[in-house]
Amino acid sequence: xxxxxxxxxxxxxxxxxxxxxxxxxxxSPYSLGNGRTFFFLNKQYNFPTSFMGLDLSQLNQFLSTKIxxxxxxxxxxxxVFMIDWDKSIIQVSSTRLEFEGVGVPIALFMDIPIIDLRVxxxxxxxxxxxxxxxxxxxxxxxxxxxxxxxxxxxYPGVGKFSTSLYEVPVVFADDTRRxxxxxxxxxxxxxxxxxxxxxILGNEVFKYYKIYFCFQNKKIILKxxxxxHV
Numbered sequence: 001x002x003x004x005x006x007x008x009x010x011x012x013x014x015x016x017x018x019x020x021x022x023x024x025x026x027x028s029p030y031s032l033g034n035g036r037t038f039f040f041l042n043k044q045y046n047f048p049t050s051f052m053g054l055d056l057s058q059l060n061q062f063l064s065t066k067i068x069x070x071x072x073x074x075x076x077x078x079x080v081f082m083i084d085w086d087k088s089i090i091q092v093s094s095t096r097l098e099f100e101g102v103g104v105p106i107a108l109f110m111d112i113p114i115i116d117l118r119v120x121x122x123x124x125x126x127x128x129x130x131x132x133x134x135x136x137x138x139x140x141x142x143x144x145x146x147x148x149x150x151x152x153x154x155y156p157g158v159g160k161f162s163t164s165l166y167e168v169p170v171v172f173a174d175d176t177r178r179x180x181x182x183x184x185x186x187x188x189x190x191x192x193x194x195x196x197x198x199x200i201l202g203n204e205v206f207k208y209y210k211i212y213f214c215f216q217n218k219k220i221i222l223k224x225x226x227x228x229h230v
Contacts, residue, residue: 001093002041006083009065011133011203013083015090020068024083024090026213027129027200028072028156029110032056038069041079041094054156062154070131073111077215083130085206086225099212101223104173108215109195115220117199118171120144125197128220132202134163137181138189141198142166151182158188172205173222179204 004015006024013024018039033047034056047069049055060066081092082099091097106128107114113128119141134153145166154160163182170179184192184200192200205211212221 001091001097003089003091006085006088006090007065008085008088008203010063012063013085013090013130013203013206014065014067015071017069021065022069022071023063023067023131024076024081025070025072025129025131026076026113027127027131028070029112030074031072032059032070034068036068040075041092045075052157059156062160073215076213077108077111080212080214080216082210082212083206084210084225085203086210096214097212099210099221099223101210101212101221102173104220104222106215106218106220108218109197111215112195113213113215113220114195114197115172115201117201119168119199124199125195126199126201127192127195127197128205129200129202130206132200134165135179135181135202135204136163136184136188136192136200137166137168138192138198139183139186142168142181142183148180153182155188157191158185161185172201175208175224177208 004017006015015022030051031047038045083090114125115128117126145168147164149165152162166181167178168181209222
């Protein structure tokens with residue numbers, strides 16, 4: 001097991017691993033690098049420098065810090081890891097970690113985890129995306145709620161955009177919580193629907209849970225850190 005500090009920058013999770021700034025991104029199927037070899041959990045990686053026309057120099061334009069690596073599902077799906085937002089650490093292992101909590105099954109789409117949410121009277125699927133600073137809901141669902149403001153965001157393949165924000169009660173792992181969601185822009189909603197999902201659950205969730213990820217066993221484990229029930 002290895003443990004590294006994380007910094008929550010713009011509500012994103014950036015780990016410092018061997019003096020490299022690494023964006024932990026479960027919402028990306030692929031990793032990106034800056035051309036330098038990366039040593040991680042006794043393995044050597046040489047990541048591509050671009051994916052679908054996006055490279056780190058372009059991505060860094062939209063971040064408040066410069067990252068050296070985007071670590072995506074091609075690596076994250078083959079290890080186990082635990083993110084503790086409250087203590088600002090990530091633990092990683094090539095085998096297993098000791099962690100107790102509530103087990104939640106996940107599905108995978110291109111090595112991106114999918115979880116179940118309940119919004120109102122509807123059960124929906126959501127991407128669990130640590131590369132998303134905000135959470136998002138399908139426009140048809142979110143129109144039933146009152147807007148509480150606006151925010152700007154960026155998504156690869158979509159670009160920079162503005163979205164209305166809504167406070168929405170959702171049921172996740174039998175807990176009901178009020179969480180902030182943006183309305184999915186049309187292009188991003190089309191991408192999300194390809195996997196049969198209607199939502200992206202972003203990093204607000206880590207304010208309430210430590211989360212252990214084990215893609216190979218198709219599960220996550222949650223340990224509550226704060227109470228924020230409806």
